[in-house]
Amino acid sequence: MLEEFIFLPNSLEALKILTRKGYTLIVITNQSIIHRKWVLPEVLEEMHRRLKSTVASHGGRITDIFFCPHTPEQGCSCRKPKPGLIQQACQKYAIDLSDAIMVATAPKIFCAELPRAAAERFWFRPPMIQLGASWPGYLALDNVYPTVVVADLLEAASWIIS
Numbered sequence: 001m002l003e004e005f006i007f008l009p010n011s012l013e014a015l016k017i018l019t020r021k022g023y024t025l026i027v028i029t030n031q032s033i034i035h036r037k038w039v040l041p042e043v044l045e046e047m048h049r050r051l052k053s054t055v056a057s058h059g060g061r062i063t064d065i066f067f068c069p070h071t072p073e074q075g076c077s078c079r080k081p082k083p084g085l086i087q088q089a090c091q092k093y094a095i096d097l098s099d100a101i102m103v104a105t106a107p108k109i110f111c112a113e114l115p116r117a118a119a120e121r122f123w124f125r126p127p128m129i130q131l132g133a134s135w136p137g138y139l140a141l142d143n144v145y146p147t148v149v150v151a152d153l154l155e156a157a158s159w160i161i162s
Helices: 011-020 041-057 084-093 113-122 137-142 153-161
Strands: 025-030 062-068 102-104 128-131 148-150
Touching (some): 011 041, 148 153
Parallel strands (some): 025 062, 128 148
């Protein structure tokens, strides 16, 4: 599993740019591989350690990683697109979501509860950046759209700092 972990093209440069511009970078991820016992928690911890150390060795800094170990069937509040992990990160780091930007690789992350929870709790929807793919039309049914769709994390970083 560790040998399969790779960085997407331009991602290390993007994280370095965002770090140098003073952004706090937090990763929020679903990892049902833990509950399914496909990977030991220690292996995931090592992947996260390598992620943070590799990013640091390239001039970036990931402040923290929050993950949900549950399967979709468990219905927990921490599995994206539910807002549990974002709420945990906001509490731990005193993050004001009105000053936050969400970047996602999967369009479904912006559907359902996450944007609605932010809008209901904070009366706004944070800017949302979709990486790599066009916005599927079926998501328009939820009236949830990304602020911008970009090719990769480097393009997202350029959009953020502009």
